[in-house]
Amino acid sequence: MNDIRNGQDLGVLLRDHRRRAGLTQRHLADLTTVSVRAIRNLEQGKVLSPRLDTIRLLADGLRLGSAQRETLLEAARRRLGTADHSAEGGCGPTPWLVRSPLIGRDTEVDALTALLAQPDGRLVSVVGIGGVGKSHLAAEAVRRVAA
Structure with a gap:
């Protein structure tokens, strides 16, 4: 599977996880407090600065394992431009x-x-x-x- 280290986008990752779980955007929205519109906009790359809390809610709804969850959060952080810069x-x-x-x-x-x-x-x-x-x-x- 392509992951964020290979340049995969947040929207692509979210959509792939949702489809693998056999969920529609509506089903995922029903499992979380995130709207269908927000999920659609994230998957289409229309959200330039996603809230990490929203991504966490989606990861919970998708029941992602720790590695998958961290990959999704890292994609969101990369989109935000808030990756850890302490080493720099x-x-x-x-x-x-x-x-x-x-x-x-x-x-x-x-x-x-x-x-x-x-x-x-x-x-x-x-x-x-x-x-x-x-x-x-x-x-x-x-x-x-x-x-």
């Missing part, structure tokens, strides 16, 4: 995917970067109404601090 000495990428540059928020990024770079700082809250770009701002600040 880096802190790894941000936990979410940012596709576009942050424009016109230099003052906010500089302020947040300064707060994050303080050695005695433990927590920084970024607050505001929904949809104004808080996550994008935080991701850019974390990227700059990590660099």
